[in-house]
Amino acid sequence: MAWVWLAVAGGFEMVWAVLLKYTEGFTRLGFSAATLAAMAISFYCMSRALQMLPMGTVYVIWVGIGAFGTAVWGMVVEGDPATAARIGCLVLILAGVAGLKAAG
Numbered sequence: 001m002a003w004v005w006l007a008v009a010g011g012f013e014m015v016w017a018v019l020l021k022y023t024e025g026f027t028r029l030g031f032s033a034a035t036l037a038a039m040a041i042s043f044y045c046m047s048r049a050l051q052m053l054p055m056g057t058v059y060v061i062w063v064g065i066g067a068f069g070t071a072v073w074g075m076v077v078e079g080d081p082a083t084a085a086r087i088g089c090l091v092l093i094l095a096g097v098a099g100l101k102a103a104g
Contacts, residue, residue, distance in 0.1 A: 002052035003101070009045035010065025012038045017070040021078075057100050064097040 016038035022031040042062075049058050068090055074080035 002049045005045045006049035010062050012042035013066030014069030
């Protein structure tokens with residue numbers, strides 16, 4: 001169950017990172033409230049995962065899911081560059097996350 005908590009936490013980490021852009025410096029109330037709600041859900045789920053998994057593993061995987069998802073969102077939706085180097089680095093993030101899950 002800890003891995004489920006961690007996956008949900010990482011998913012909401014991606015959500016709040018994406019939404020943060022749309023807050024326009026926390027001047028747009030709806031996006032700001034949604035961002036803060038996603039942050040709260042993400043941190044709660046991460047705290048549940050931390051009850052059963054090592055801290056370093058949880059944090060790295062949480063950041064990895066968020067970074068990967070946010071970068072892909074940027075490339076697919078926001079028009080960020082999708083160069084071979086950027087995609088290669090994303091593959092390395094996935095490999096690291098998969099390796100940590102396999103090891104622990």
